[in-house]
Every structure is written in structure tokens, then in C-alpha cells.
Amino acid sequence: MSHSDQTSPLEARKSAALSGTARVPGDKSISHRALILGALAVGETRISGLLEGQDVIDTGKAMRALGARVERTGEFAWTVRGVGVAGFAQPEAPLDFGNSGTGCRLAMGAVAGSPITATFDGDASLRSRPMRRIVDPLEQMGARVIQSHEGGRLPLTLQGARDPLPITYRTPVPSAQIKSAVLLAGLSAPGVTTVIEAEASRDHTELMLQHFGATLVTEPEGAHGRKISLTGQPELRGARVVVPADPSSAAFPMVAALLVPGSDIVLTEVMTNPLRTGLITTLREMGGAIEESETRDDTGEPMAQFRIRGSRLRGVEVPPERAPSMIDEYLVLAVAAAFAEGTTVMRGLHELRVKESDRLEATADMLRVNGVKVEIVGDDLIVEGKGHVPGGGLVATHMDHRIAMSALVMGLAADRPVKVDDTAFIATSFPDFVPMMRRLGGELA
Numbered sequence: 001m002s003h004s005d006q007t008s009p010l011e012a013r014k015s016a017a018l019s020g021t022a023r024v025p026g027d028k029s030i031s032h033r034a035l036i037l038g039a040l041a042v043g044e045t046r047i048s049g050l051l052e053g054q055d056v057i058d059t060g061k062a063m064r065a066l067g068a069r070v071e072r073t074g075e076f077a078w079t080v081r082g083v084g085v086a087g088f089a090q091p092e093a094p095l096d097f098g099n100s101g102t103g104c105r106l107a108m109g110a111v112a113g114s115p116i117t118a119t120f121d122g123d124a125s126l127r128s129r130p131m132r133r134i135v136d137p138l139e140q141m142g143a144r145v146i147q148s149h150e151g152g153r154l155p156l157t158l159q160g161a162r163d164p165l166p167i168t169y170r171t172p173v174p175s176a177q178i179k180s181a182v183l184l185a186g187l188s189a190p191g192v193t194t195v196i197e198a199e200a201s202r203d204h205t206e207l208m209l210q211h212f213g214a215t216l217v218t219e220p221e222g223a224h225g226r227k228i229s230l231t232g233q234p235e236l237r238g239a240r241v242v243v244p245a246d247p248s249s250a251a252f253p254m255v256a257a258l259l260v261p262g263s264d265i266v267l268t269e270v271m272t273n274p275l276r277t278g279l280i281t282t283l284r285e286m287g288g289a290i291e292e293s294e295t296r297d298d299t300g301e302p303m304a305q306f307r308i309r310g311s312r313l314r315g316v317e318v319p320p321e322r323a324p325s326m327i328d329e330y331l332v333l334a335v336a337a338a339f340a341e342g343t344t345v346m347r348g349l350h351e352l353r354v355k356e357s358d359r360l361e362a363t364a365d366m367l368r369v370n371g372v373k374v375e376i377v378g379d380d381l382i383v384e385g386k387g388h389v390p391g392g393g394l395v396a397t398h399m400d401h402r403i404a405m406s407a408l409v410m411g412l413a414a415d416r417p418v419k420v421d422d423t424a425f426i427a428t429s430f431p432d433f434v435p436m437m438r439r440l441g442g443e444l445a
């Protein structure tokens, strides 16, 4: 992304009651998958509601470089003409995934099942993130790392397998990115590729693979896990994909409306896949007034409308098994916890350390510089809620969109303004965050 050399700070101030109706942009996870499966399918895939954030745009560019035809046909409307399973062309230049772990890791899986060699790269944040977790299973399937930076990090050159082997793989951590990479590579292997996860992670890849014509069976595994078996070498056929609004983006106006007294907002068409709704469960346990209506399930993923009203929140304990269903939402939950009465304990957050930034440390710093008492104990985050937040701090974004948005939400309700050093990365996942929050009444300047 070119914006890493220009920073744009912003300040959020205590705002009057938020009101209005908004639809946040399309879901990021589904948008990446629609482009990648469209590129692996035969025929045309028509996507509506695609997230036009930089992360997804970078995935679209990579699919083009691998031989797919990717075109924008209208606002949030895109078509992809795919090359078929294992049909990727050799890219001429390194594939640049910018800030996006999802785009990069899912594309690695897809490339691992094609007889080509591709170099994967990204910005300084993505270059610092672990890739061994992805290439380990892909090497078991026959792909080979030709070159990588220290510790298996980007830039990394991967040679796809000529004859990929189907494997059974137990993911070492709950991660939809690892699971998806193995399944996408498994598309070109003969026989059944199986992924076993001890805790279920988001299942958009599984649902969309079936929508594109693959045969896949999901069974329960233990108390919270799943076993997913994909039959290899299907003919994927281009399909129509309707992308619902992203619950991870909806989280920001949702928490803002709970925190700013007297607020009353509506968020429409928010995806409600149960593997993504941990934040809503938690905010309701804290006493948040969140009403769901107009639930629909006609486009492959469920969605609903939410009315959110200003609420007095109380501290809660969030169990570790809930983490996969709200992994990207802990930053903004920590903000809600800071405004609650009482202590909130969020358990089992080790995966937060390997996101766009070390989100465990960054969240603690964000709260501390704004006068909130917070502690990290092992993998747990403990926030002492005092019913209000002093604010007045400058928050370091660390190339992480969710830190920037969380800090700005905090500033809308804190006693004194909260400033972030750089808002540029918000464009990776929620390009119209600032104008949308302003339309709802948020004071951002």
C-alpha cells in the first residue's frame, strides 16, 4: 500500500447522541474468498456488495496476475472469469498483498495446488507475520518454499505442487486462514483432504466451496471443534455471490452507539454467521441494548438488521472458547470494557499477538494512554471499567486499521478527545468509516 509513507492523524471528541441508519461495507472474509474461488472456477462469477477496501483490491490484483479476468462492473459489483482448479498462470512479478494476512495466506493455498512458482510479499506489518503455519501443511501436500525471509516470513517464493497429495491436517491454532489454505490446495489433490480444528473457526470457505459446486462434509470434533473433509479435483463453476455487511466493521458503530449516551442507530444487512457473532453475545451479556430483526438467510450466509441504543455496560468474563468467533473484535470490546462498571476479563488471546500488530500490547497501550487501568496476564487481558474514560491520549496505530477505529470510537465518548497518529490503514477494511461515523453524529476532526 502506498499510504505507508503519508500519515493522517485524526481526533475524536465527545459527541452528542448518535442516530441514523447505516450499512457498513461488505464482509472482508467473504470478499477475499469470492475473488479467489471465482479465479479457481470455470466460467463467470458475479459478485455484488464486494468490499472495495485495499486488502480485497490487492487480492483482486493478485488473481489477475495469476491469469483470472477480474473486472469492476459497477459500485461494489465485480465479475471474475476463472482459470479452473490448478489452472493458475505463472505470475510475472511478485504478488503484493499489502497489509492483508487473509489475501496472502489463502492465495498461498491456491498457488500450492498449481504447477507454478510465485513470490508473495506485503507491507512491513505483513512481512512481520508468521507464514510457517501456512507453508508447513502446504509442504506436506508437495509445495516447496524456494526462498523466504528469516523465520519463513515474507517475501517468500512458493513452488506449487505438480501432483498435490491430499492430507489430514490438525490446525495447531484455531485459524480460518490455515484451514482455508489447506482446503484451497486440496482442491487440486486427488482424494479427500481433511482439516481438523479443535475450535471451530469461521466457515466461509467451506460454505462458498459448496456454493461453487465442491463436495465437502463437516462433522463435529470434540466439544468445540470440527472436522472438514473436501473431495479433491471438483469442477468449480462460477457462481453469484452476494456479500453481506461485515460484522467486524459493524462492531465499531455498534460499540460507539452503546457508549454515547442517548444514541439510537440501526445497522442493516449485517452478516450473522454464528462463527462471527461472539462480540454481539458479549455486548449483550454486558447489558448492551442490541435488538435483531429482519433476519434473512437467502444468499448463503445469514444476515440481520440491528438496532443499538446507548446503554450502561457492566464488566464480564469472556471465555477463551469464544475467541475464534470474535478474534478481530477484542480491541473494540476492550474499549467498551473501559466504559463499563467493573472488571472485564478476556481470556485466551494469544492469537492477537500475530495480527497486523501485537494487538494484545497495542490494546493495553491504547487504553493506558487514555487513563484506563489494564493488565496483561499470560494470554488474558484484564480491563478495569470505571463507567467513564478520561481520554486525552495519543494512540499509536502500528499499521493496524482496527487500533485506529477502536481508539476513535473511544474518543466519541471519553471525557477528553482521543487522537490517533495515523488513520490511513482504515482504508484496508472500512474505507468510509470516517464519513459514516460523522453521518451518525460522531465528532471526528
Ligand SMILES: O=C(O)C1=C[C@@H](OP(=O)(O)O)[C@@H](O)[C@H](O)C1
Binding pocket: 028, 029, 030, 102, 174, 175, 176, 177, 178, 180, 202, 327, 328, 351
Ligand atoms: O479467514 C479469514 O478471513 C480471517 C481469519 C482470521 O485470521 P486467523 O485465521 O489468522 O485467525 C481473522 O483474524 C482475519 O481477519 C480474517
Ligand SMILES: C=C(OP(=O)(O)O)C(=O)O
Binding pocket: 099, 100, 101, 102, 103, 328, 355, 356, 402, 429
Ligand atoms: C486480522 C485481520 O486481517 P488479516 O489477517 O487479513 O490481515 C483483521 O482484519 O483484523
